[in-house]
Amino acid sequence: MRLIYKRGKTVKPNKLQFFKKNTMKRLLTTLLFVMFLKLCIAQSISGTYQTEWGEMILQQSGNQVTGTYKHNNGVIKGTLNGRTLVGTWSQSNGKGKVVFEFNDDFSSFTGRWNYNDDEPTKTGWSGKKKLSVNLNLSGTFSTEWGEMYLQQSGNQVTGTYKHNNGVIKGTLNGRTLVGTWSQSNGKGKFKFEFNDDFSAFTGKWDYNDAEPSKDGWNGKKK
Incomplete structure:
Protein backbone atom coordinates (compact mmCIF):
# COMPACT_ATOMS: atom_id res chain seq x y z
CA MET A 1 0.00 0.00 0.00
CA ARG A 2 1.36 3.41 -0.98
CA LEU A 3 1.88 5.83 1.92
CA ILE A 4 1.02 9.50 1.76
CA TYR A 5 3.27 12.13 3.38
CA LYS A 6 1.38 15.10 4.76
CA ARG A 7 3.02 17.91 6.76
CA GLY A 8 5.83 15.69 7.91
CA LYS A 9 3.53 12.86 8.90
CA THR A 10 3.10 9.51 7.22
CA VAL A 11 -0.55 8.55 6.91
CA LYS A 12 -2.42 5.73 5.25
CA PRO A 13 -4.59 6.63 2.25
CA ASN A 14 -8.31 6.85 2.80
CA LYS A 15 -9.91 3.45 2.08
CA LEU A 16 -13.07 5.17 0.87
CA GLN A 17 -11.08 7.05 -1.76
CA PHE A 18 -9.59 3.79 -3.04
CA PHE A 19 -13.05 2.22 -3.14
CA LYS A 20 -14.53 5.14 -5.09
CA LYS A 21 -11.68 5.17 -7.61
CA ASN A 22 -11.86 1.42 -8.19
CA THR A 23 -15.64 1.55 -8.52
CA MET A 24 -15.44 4.34 -11.10
CA LYS A 25 -12.86 2.39 -13.09
CA ARG A 26 -15.08 -0.69 -13.11
CA LEU A 27 -18.12 1.33 -14.19
CA LEU A 28 -16.18 3.05 -16.97
CA THR A 29 -14.78 -0.26 -18.22
CA THR A 30 -18.24 -1.84 -18.18
CA LEU A 31 -19.75 1.13 -20.05
CA LEU A 32 -17.08 1.01 -22.75
CA PHE A 33 -17.58 -2.74 -23.16
CA VAL A 34 -21.36 -2.35 -23.50
CA MET A 35 -20.92 0.40 -26.11
CA PHE A 36 -18.51 -1.79 -28.06
CA LEU A 37 -20.89 -4.75 -27.85
CA LYS A 38 -23.81 -2.65 -29.12
CA LEU A 39 -21.70 -1.45 -32.03
CA CYS A 40 -20.83 -5.02 -32.97
CA ILE A 41 -24.43 -6.20 -32.67
CA ALA A 42 -25.71 -3.27 -34.73
CA GLN A 43 -23.72 -4.45 -37.74
CA SER A 44 -25.84 -6.56 -40.05
CA ILE A 45 -25.36 -8.19 -43.42
CA SER A 46 -28.88 -7.15 -44.46
CA LYS A 130 -24.66 -1.26 -52.47
CA LEU A 131 -24.93 1.98 -50.53
CA SER A 132 -28.36 2.63 -49.03
CA VAL A 133 -29.72 6.03 -49.90
CA ASN A 134 -33.25 5.56 -48.55
CA LEU A 135 -34.87 5.79 -51.97
CA ASN A 136 -38.65 5.73 -52.19
CA LEU A 137 -40.77 4.74 -55.17
CA SER A 138 -43.69 7.04 -54.30
CA GLY A 139 -44.73 9.16 -57.26
CA THR A 140 -46.57 9.26 -60.56
CA PHE A 141 -45.58 6.93 -63.41
CA SER A 142 -46.54 6.88 -67.07
CA THR A 143 -47.52 3.31 -68.08
CA GLU A 144 -49.22 1.40 -70.90
CA TRP A 145 -52.37 1.33 -68.75
CA GLY A 146 -52.51 5.04 -68.09
CA GLU A 147 -51.03 7.26 -65.44
CA MET A 148 -50.27 5.39 -62.21
CA TYR A 149 -49.82 6.92 -58.76
CA LEU A 150 -47.89 4.83 -56.18
CA GLN A 151 -47.48 5.51 -52.46
CA GLN A 152 -44.89 3.70 -50.31
CA SER A 153 -45.13 3.29 -46.52
CA GLY A 154 -42.35 1.09 -45.15
CA ASN A 155 -42.30 -1.91 -47.48
CA GLN A 156 -46.01 -1.64 -48.28
CA VAL A 157 -47.13 0.00 -51.52
CA THR A 158 -50.59 1.07 -52.63
CA GLY A 159 -51.64 2.89 -55.76
CA THR A 160 -54.16 3.65 -58.46
CA TYR A 161 -54.08 3.84 -62.25
CA LYS A 162 -56.55 5.21 -64.78
CA HIS A 163 -57.40 2.10 -66.79
CA ASN A 164 -60.79 0.80 -65.56
CA ASN A 165 -60.27 2.42 -62.13
CA GLY A 166 -57.29 0.20 -61.39
CA VAL A 167 -55.96 -0.36 -57.86
CA ILE A 168 -52.50 -1.67 -56.86
CA LYS A 169 -51.48 -3.30 -53.56
CA GLY A 170 -48.10 -4.91 -52.95
CA THR A 171 -44.98 -5.52 -50.88
CA LEU A 172 -41.56 -4.13 -51.79
CA ASN A 173 -38.52 -6.39 -51.33
CA GLY A 174 -35.38 -4.56 -52.39
CA ARG A 175 -36.35 -3.19 -55.79
CA THR A 176 -38.99 -5.82 -56.54
CA LEU A 177 -42.67 -5.02 -55.96
CA VAL A 178 -45.00 -8.03 -55.83
CA GLY A 179 -48.73 -7.79 -55.29
CA THR A 180 -52.22 -7.69 -56.75
CA TRP A 181 -54.11 -5.49 -59.18
CA SER A 182 -57.86 -5.04 -59.45
CA GLN A 183 -60.07 -3.23 -61.96
CA SER A 184 -63.76 -2.87 -62.65
CA ASN A 185 -63.47 -5.76 -65.13
CA GLY A 186 -61.00 -8.14 -63.45
CA LYS A 187 -58.14 -8.79 -61.05
CA GLY A 188 -54.83 -10.61 -60.83
CA LYS A 189 -51.19 -10.60 -59.73
CA PHE A 190 -48.24 -8.47 -60.83
CA LYS A 191 -44.48 -8.12 -60.37
CA PHE A 192 -42.58 -4.87 -60.97
CA GLU A 193 -38.77 -4.71 -61.16
CA PHE A 194 -37.52 -1.16 -60.48
CA ASN A 195 -34.21 0.32 -61.58
CA ASP A 196 -31.61 1.59 -59.09
CA ASP A 197 -33.22 4.98 -58.38
CA PHE A 198 -36.87 3.85 -58.69
CA SER A 199 -37.39 6.13 -61.68
CA ALA A 200 -38.66 3.29 -63.90
CA PHE A 201 -39.85 -0.31 -63.79
CA THR A 202 -40.51 -3.29 -66.03
CA GLY A 203 -43.49 -5.42 -65.10
CA LYS A 204 -45.25 -8.73 -65.58
CA TRP A 205 -48.88 -9.54 -64.79
CA ASP A 206 -51.60 -12.14 -65.15
CA TYR A 207 -55.23 -12.82 -64.26
CA ASN A 208 -56.65 -14.14 -60.98
CA ASP A 209 -54.22 -16.48 -59.15
CA ALA A 210 -51.90 -17.18 -62.09
CA GLU A 211 -48.25 -16.23 -61.53
CA PRO A 212 -47.28 -13.05 -63.44
CA SER A 213 -45.96 -14.02 -66.88
CA LYS A 214 -47.46 -11.51 -69.32
CA ASP A 215 -45.23 -8.64 -70.46
CA GLY A 216 -46.36 -5.13 -71.28
CA TRP A 217 -46.69 -3.29 -67.97
CA ASN A 218 -43.80 -0.86 -67.75
CA GLY A 219 -43.54 2.56 -66.18
CA LYS A 220 -41.42 5.68 -66.04
CA LYS A 221 -41.65 8.24 -63.23
CA LYS A 222 -42.85 11.68 -64.32
Whole structure:
Protein backbone atom coordinates (compact mmCIF):
# COMPACT_ATOMS: atom_id res chain seq x y z
CA MET A 1 0.00 0.00 0.00
CA ARG A 2 1.36 3.41 -0.98
CA LEU A 3 1.88 5.83 1.92
CA ILE A 4 1.02 9.50 1.76
CA TYR A 5 3.27 12.13 3.38
CA LYS A 6 1.38 15.10 4.76
CA ARG A 7 3.02 17.91 6.76
CA GLY A 8 5.83 15.69 7.91
CA LYS A 9 3.53 12.86 8.90
CA THR A 10 3.10 9.51 7.22
CA VAL A 11 -0.55 8.55 6.91
CA LYS A 12 -2.42 5.73 5.25
CA PRO A 13 -4.59 6.63 2.25
CA ASN A 14 -8.31 6.85 2.80
CA LYS A 15 -9.91 3.45 2.08
CA LEU A 16 -13.07 5.17 0.87
CA GLN A 17 -11.08 7.05 -1.76
CA PHE A 18 -9.59 3.79 -3.04
CA PHE A 19 -13.05 2.22 -3.14
CA LYS A 20 -14.53 5.14 -5.09
CA LYS A 21 -11.68 5.17 -7.61
CA ASN A 22 -11.86 1.42 -8.19
CA THR A 23 -15.64 1.55 -8.52
CA MET A 24 -15.44 4.34 -11.10
CA LYS A 25 -12.86 2.39 -13.09
CA ARG A 26 -15.08 -0.69 -13.11
CA LEU A 27 -18.12 1.33 -14.19
CA LEU A 28 -16.18 3.05 -16.97
CA THR A 29 -14.78 -0.26 -18.22
CA THR A 30 -18.24 -1.84 -18.18
CA LEU A 31 -19.75 1.13 -20.05
CA LEU A 32 -17.08 1.01 -22.75
CA PHE A 33 -17.58 -2.74 -23.16
CA VAL A 34 -21.36 -2.35 -23.50
CA MET A 35 -20.92 0.40 -26.11
CA PHE A 36 -18.51 -1.79 -28.06
CA LEU A 37 -20.89 -4.75 -27.85
CA LYS A 38 -23.81 -2.65 -29.12
CA LEU A 39 -21.70 -1.45 -32.03
CA CYS A 40 -20.83 -5.02 -32.97
CA ILE A 41 -24.43 -6.20 -32.67
CA ALA A 42 -25.71 -3.27 -34.73
CA GLN A 43 -23.72 -4.45 -37.74
CA SER A 44 -25.84 -6.56 -40.05
CA ILE A 45 -25.36 -8.19 -43.42
CA SER A 46 -28.88 -7.15 -44.46
CA GLY A 47 -28.79 -5.26 -47.72
CA THR A 48 -28.29 -5.49 -51.46
CA TYR A 49 -25.03 -6.83 -52.90
CA GLN A 50 -23.62 -6.79 -56.41
CA THR A 51 -22.30 -10.28 -57.25
CA GLU A 52 -21.15 -12.33 -60.24
CA TRP A 53 -24.58 -13.99 -60.23
CA GLY A 54 -26.60 -10.80 -60.29
CA GLU A 55 -27.96 -8.53 -57.59
CA MET A 56 -28.43 -10.34 -54.27
CA ILE A 57 -30.70 -9.20 -51.44
CA LEU A 58 -29.88 -10.62 -47.98
CA GLN A 59 -32.00 -10.30 -44.84
CA GLN A 60 -30.66 -11.12 -41.36
CA SER A 61 -32.82 -12.07 -38.37
CA GLY A 62 -30.69 -13.03 -35.38
CA ASN A 63 -28.10 -15.40 -36.79
CA GLN A 64 -30.41 -16.63 -39.55
CA VAL A 65 -30.03 -15.24 -43.06
CA THR A 66 -32.30 -15.57 -46.08
CA GLY A 67 -31.99 -13.99 -49.47
CA THR A 68 -32.60 -14.01 -53.19
CA TYR A 69 -30.48 -13.33 -56.26
CA LYS A 70 -31.41 -12.81 -59.89
CA HIS A 71 -29.59 -15.71 -61.56
CA ASN A 72 -32.18 -18.42 -62.25
CA ASN A 73 -34.40 -17.16 -59.39
CA GLY A 74 -31.75 -18.04 -56.81
CA VAL A 75 -32.51 -18.44 -53.10
CA ILE A 76 -30.04 -18.34 -50.17
CA LYS A 77 -30.59 -19.77 -46.67
CA GLY A 78 -27.91 -19.93 -44.00
CA THR A 79 -26.59 -19.37 -40.48
CA LEU A 80 -24.21 -16.56 -39.55
CA ASN A 81 -21.36 -17.39 -37.16
CA GLY A 82 -19.26 -14.30 -36.53
CA ARG A 83 -18.60 -13.06 -40.05
CA THR A 84 -18.99 -16.44 -41.75
CA LEU A 85 -22.27 -17.39 -43.43
CA VAL A 86 -22.75 -21.11 -44.04
CA GLY A 87 -25.80 -22.40 -45.84
CA THR A 88 -27.43 -23.54 -49.05
CA TRP A 89 -28.30 -22.09 -52.44
CA SER A 90 -31.05 -23.22 -54.78
CA GLN A 91 -31.99 -22.22 -58.31
CA SER A 92 -34.41 -23.36 -60.97
CA ASN A 93 -31.61 -25.53 -62.40
CA GLY A 94 -29.82 -26.84 -59.31
CA LYS A 95 -28.84 -26.53 -55.65
CA GLY A 96 -25.85 -26.83 -53.35
CA LYS A 97 -23.86 -25.48 -50.41
CA VAL A 98 -22.25 -22.09 -49.90
CA VAL A 99 -19.84 -20.31 -47.53
CA PHE A 100 -19.51 -16.51 -47.51
CA GLU A 101 -16.70 -14.79 -45.58
CA PHE A 102 -17.62 -11.15 -44.82
CA ASN A 103 -15.23 -8.32 -44.05
CA ASP A 104 -15.30 -6.38 -40.76
CA ASP A 105 -18.24 -4.08 -41.58
CA PHE A 106 -20.19 -6.58 -43.72
CA SER A 107 -19.80 -4.36 -46.78
CA SER A 108 -18.37 -7.18 -48.92
CA PHE A 109 -17.75 -10.92 -48.96
CA THR A 110 -15.79 -13.62 -50.74
CA GLY A 111 -17.55 -16.92 -51.27
CA ARG A 112 -17.14 -20.58 -52.10
CA TRP A 113 -19.85 -22.90 -53.39
CA ASN A 114 -20.52 -26.34 -54.82
CA TYR A 115 -23.31 -28.58 -56.07
CA ASN A 116 -25.63 -30.76 -54.01
CA ASP A 117 -23.94 -32.12 -50.84
CA ASP A 118 -20.33 -31.47 -51.88
CA GLU A 119 -18.37 -29.17 -49.57
CA PRO A 120 -17.96 -25.63 -50.99
CA THR A 121 -14.64 -25.47 -52.86
CA LYS A 122 -15.47 -23.51 -56.02
CA THR A 123 -14.51 -19.83 -56.00
CA GLY A 124 -16.07 -17.00 -57.97
CA TRP A 125 -18.96 -15.87 -55.79
CA SER A 126 -18.07 -12.51 -54.25
CA GLY A 127 -20.21 -9.49 -53.42
CA LYS A 128 -20.08 -5.83 -52.52
CA LYS A 129 -22.90 -4.08 -50.67
CA LYS A 130 -24.66 -1.26 -52.47
CA LEU A 131 -24.93 1.98 -50.53
CA SER A 132 -28.36 2.63 -49.03
CA VAL A 133 -29.72 6.03 -49.90
CA ASN A 134 -33.25 5.56 -48.55
CA LEU A 135 -34.87 5.79 -51.97
CA ASN A 136 -38.65 5.73 -52.19
CA LEU A 137 -40.77 4.74 -55.17
CA SER A 138 -43.69 7.04 -54.30
CA GLY A 139 -44.73 9.16 -57.26
CA THR A 140 -46.57 9.26 -60.56
CA PHE A 141 -45.58 6.93 -63.41
CA SER A 142 -46.54 6.88 -67.07
CA THR A 143 -47.52 3.31 -68.08
CA GLU A 144 -49.22 1.40 -70.90
CA TRP A 145 -52.37 1.33 -68.75
CA GLY A 146 -52.51 5.04 -68.09
CA GLU A 147 -51.03 7.26 -65.44
CA MET A 148 -50.27 5.39 -62.21
CA TYR A 149 -49.82 6.92 -58.76
CA LEU A 150 -47.89 4.83 -56.18
CA GLN A 151 -47.48 5.51 -52.46
CA GLN A 152 -44.89 3.70 -50.31
CA SER A 153 -45.13 3.29 -46.52
CA GLY A 154 -42.35 1.09 -45.15
CA ASN A 155 -42.30 -1.91 -47.48
CA GLN A 156 -46.01 -1.64 -48.28
CA VAL A 157 -47.13 0.00 -51.52
CA THR A 158 -50.59 1.07 -52.63
CA GLY A 159 -51.64 2.89 -55.76
CA THR A 160 -54.16 3.65 -58.46
CA TYR A 161 -54.08 3.84 -62.25
CA LYS A 162 -56.55 5.21 -64.78
CA HIS A 163 -57.40 2.10 -66.79
CA ASN A 164 -60.79 0.80 -65.56
CA ASN A 165 -60.27 2.42 -62.13
CA GLY A 166 -57.29 0.20 -61.39
CA VAL A 167 -55.96 -0.36 -57.86
CA ILE A 168 -52.50 -1.67 -56.86
CA LYS A 169 -51.48 -3.30 -53.56
CA GLY A 170 -48.10 -4.91 -52.95
CA THR A 171 -44.98 -5.52 -50.88
CA LEU A 172 -41.56 -4.13 -51.79
CA ASN A 173 -38.52 -6.39 -51.33
CA GLY A 174 -35.38 -4.56 -52.39
CA ARG A 175 -36.35 -3.19 -55.79
CA THR A 176 -38.99 -5.82 -56.54
CA LEU A 177 -42.67 -5.02 -55.96
CA VAL A 178 -45.00 -8.03 -55.83
CA GLY A 179 -48.73 -7.79 -55.29
CA THR A 180 -52.22 -7.69 -56.75
CA TRP A 181 -54.11 -5.49 -59.18
CA SER A 182 -57.86 -5.04 -59.45
CA GLN A 183 -60.07 -3.23 -61.96
CA SER A 184 -63.76 -2.87 -62.65
CA ASN A 185 -63.47 -5.76 -65.13
CA GLY A 186 -61.00 -8.14 -63.45
CA LYS A 187 -58.14 -8.79 -61.05
CA GLY A 188 -54.83 -10.61 -60.83
CA LYS A 189 -51.19 -10.60 -59.73
CA PHE A 190 -48.24 -8.47 -60.83
CA LYS A 191 -44.48 -8.12 -60.37
CA PHE A 192 -42.58 -4.87 -60.97
CA GLU A 193 -38.77 -4.71 -61.16
CA PHE A 194 -37.52 -1.16 -60.48
CA ASN A 195 -34.21 0.32 -61.58
CA ASP A 196 -31.61 1.59 -59.09
CA ASP A 197 -33.22 4.98 -58.38
CA PHE A 198 -36.87 3.85 -58.69
CA SER A 199 -37.39 6.13 -61.68
CA ALA A 200 -38.66 3.29 -63.90
CA PHE A 201 -39.85 -0.31 -63.79
CA THR A 202 -40.51 -3.29 -66.03
CA GLY A 203 -43.49 -5.42 -65.10
CA LYS A 204 -45.25 -8.73 -65.58
CA TRP A 205 -48.88 -9.54 -64.79
CA ASP A 206 -51.60 -12.14 -65.15
CA TYR A 207 -55.23 -12.82 -64.26
CA ASN A 208 -56.65 -14.14 -60.98
CA ASP A 209 -54.22 -16.48 -59.15
CA ALA A 210 -51.90 -17.18 -62.09
CA GLU A 211 -48.25 -16.23 -61.53
CA PRO A 212 -47.28 -13.05 -63.44
CA SER A 213 -45.96 -14.02 -66.88
CA LYS A 214 -47.46 -11.51 -69.32
CA ASP A 215 -45.23 -8.64 -70.46
CA GLY A 216 -46.36 -5.13 -71.28
CA TRP A 217 -46.69 -3.29 -67.97
CA ASN A 218 -43.80 -0.86 -67.75
CA GLY A 219 -43.54 2.56 -66.18
CA LYS A 220 -41.42 5.68 -66.04
CA LYS A 221 -41.65 8.24 -63.23
CA LYS A 222 -42.85 11.68 -64.32
